[in-house]
Amino acid sequence: xxxxxxxxxxxxxxxxxxxxxxxxxxxxxxxxxxxxxxxxxxxxxxxxxxxxxxxxxxxxxxxxxxxxxxxxxxxxxxxxxxxxxxxxxxxxxxxxxxxxxxxxxxxxxxxxxxxxxxxxxxxxxxxxxxxxxxxxxxxxxxxxxxxxxxxxxxxxxxxxxxxxxxxxxxxxxxxxxxxxxxxxxxxxxxxxxxxxxxxxxxxxxxxxxxxxxxxxxxxxxxxxxxxxxxxxxxxxxxxxxxxxxxxxxxxxxxxxxxxxxxxxxxxxxxxxxxxxxxxxxxxxxxxxxxxxxxxxxxxxxxxxxxxxxxxxxxxxxxxxxxxxxxxxxxxxxxxxxxxxxx
Numbered sequence: 001x002x003x004x005x006x007x008x009x010x011x012x013x014x015x016x017x018x019x020x021x022x023x024x025x026x027x028x029x030x031x032x033x034x035x036x037x038x039x040x041x042x043x044x045x046x047x048x049x050x051x052x053x054x055x056x057x058x059x060x061x062x063x064x065x066x067x068x069x070x071x072x073x074x075x076x077x078x079x080x081x082x083x084x085x086x087x088x089x090x091x092x093x094x095x096x097x098x099x100x101x102x103x104x105x106x107x108x109x110x111x112x113x114x115x116x117x118x119x120x121x122x123x124x125x126x127x128x129x130x131x132x133x134x135x136x137x138x139x140x141x142x143x144x145x146x147x148x149x150x151x152x153x154x155x156x157x158x159x160x161x162x163x164x165x166x167x168x169x170x171x172x173x174x175x176x177x178x179x180x181x182x183x184x185x186x187x188x189x190x191x192x193x194x195x196x197x198x199x200x201x202x203x204x205x206x207x208x209x210x211x212x213x214x215x216x217x218x219x220x221x222x223x224x225x226x227x228x229x230x231x232x233x234x235x236x237x238x239x240x241x242x243x244x245x246x247x248x249x250x251x252x253x254x255x256x257x258x259x260x261x262x263x264x265x266x267x268x269x270x271x272x273x274x275x276x277x278x279x280x281x282x283x284x285x286x287x288x289x290x291x292x293x294x295x296x297x298x299x300x301x302x303x304x305x306x307x308x309x310x311x312x313x314x315x316x317x318x319x320x321x322x323x324x325x326x327x328x329x330x331x332x333x334x335x336x337x338x339x340x341x342x
Contacts, residue, residue: 006328019048019078020089029074031055031100038106038115041136045080049092049117051101052076061340063182071099075119075129079137088137092117092129097143099123100179107160107169109201116201117141118171120155122179126171128201146171146195147204153177153190156270161223163194163232164253171195172234174218181217186240189214192221194234196253212247213257216240220269226283227302235260235285237269244269244285246302262296264308265289273324275333286311286335288319293337311335 004012022029031053040047054072075098079088093101100123109116114131121127126149130142149155154176160169177190191211199206212221212234220237226246227233234247234255244260244267267289277284282298285306292313296306313319317339327334 004328007330012328017085019087020050020076025076025089025091028054029076031073033102034104036104036106040077040106040115040117040131041079042114043079045082047080048078048087049104049106050076050078051098051104051119053100053102053122055100061180063180065182069100069123069179071096071123073099073101073121073123075101075104075117077136090137092141093119093127093143096124097145098127102155103157105158105160105171109160109169109197111168118158118160120158120173122154122156122176124155125149125152126155126158126173126195130202142202144202144204146207146209148195148207148209149173149175154179154181156219157221159221159223161232163223163249164251165231168197170197170253172221172223174215174221174236176217176219176239181239186216189216190218192218192234192236192245192247194221194253194255210253212236212255213245215245220272222272224274224283226274226298228282235269235272237267237272239268239270242266242268258303260285260296261305262289262308263305265294265296267294267296271321273322273335275324277333286322286324288322291315291319293319293322293335312337314339 033051033053035050037046052074075093098121101119102122103120105118106115114133116131117129119127126146128144156176158173162169172194174192175190178185193209193211195209197207215238217239222235223232231249233249236245246258246260247255273286274283285296293311294308320340321338323336324333
């Protein structure tokens with residue numbers, strides 16, 4: 001970043017502050033995969049929910065039918081304070097509750113004014129963790145493994161959003177099928193689903209699942225108002241089919257499926273961002289494709305082909321994580337990208 005400058009001419013630089021790591025945790029904390037931020041304890045400071053896959057001793061992306069990973073992993077909360085260098089860290093879930101946790105989502109699911117957490121475990125299931133309120137930092141959070149997700153394979157992403165406007169968020173998640181999918185996993189299809197709760201979220205029978213579609217190694221199910229009509233739609237991605245799918249929200253938790261056809265690239269949609277990059281009033285999609293980072297221009301009619309525009313590459317590394325923000329303060333969105341080394 002030494003050549004990047006803000007609009008005032010100053011160089012853009014960054015200072016690292018350690019929030020959570022193995023030495024201060026007192027145990028082997030590894031495989032940090034993702035985080036989400038919100039004020040979990042209602043004290044006015046942002047907190048961080050992070051997931052740690054504990055895959056440092058094996059390659060979680062390489063197929064190996066003869067190796068079964070241990071049910072390890074940690075979900076942590078770093079509670080913020082008035083001092084940005086002081087964080088209160090706790091373990092929210094670990095081991096068989098959240099083996100190889102890959103993603104987390106935050107929302108007030110039970111309507112008590114405190115934000116709850118749902119976690120996608122890549123070796124197992126979806127687990128709901130209910131915020132106990134005033135004791136969030138000190139007591140064990142009540143929890144429920146969603147019954148219909150047990151023994152079904154692998155969950156790599158999870159989101160919470162209110163799709164029907166009733167004030168109660170639903171969960172969306174793709175069932176990847178296996179943590180390290182092999183030929184048989186790619187040959188079968190698993191579901192992208194929406195999960196609705198009616199009543200107490202800690203009661204398994206109060207949850208129902210609706211499959212939106214079946215795909216080869218689905219790996220996203222992200223809420224976004226893609227068509228700009230005021231309600232949340234869902235964008236899914238399939239690794240096996242190397243394509244994106246759009247579920248249009250037509251009301252009452254009904255969705256109409258359509259493909260996002262891209263002219264000039266193919267995208268599997270693991271991590272995506274959304275912004276109106278060309279300022280035409282329509283959301284575009286930013287994501288990885290063909291070893292590079294692209295933005296896909298939404299057409300005037302959403303069912304037509306989207307045009308792919310290359311942003312950049314850092315071969316041989318893969319384009320994996322990304323965020324968008326106006327980094328240099330010039331009024332235009334920039335993209336920050338990260339990779340897995342190859």
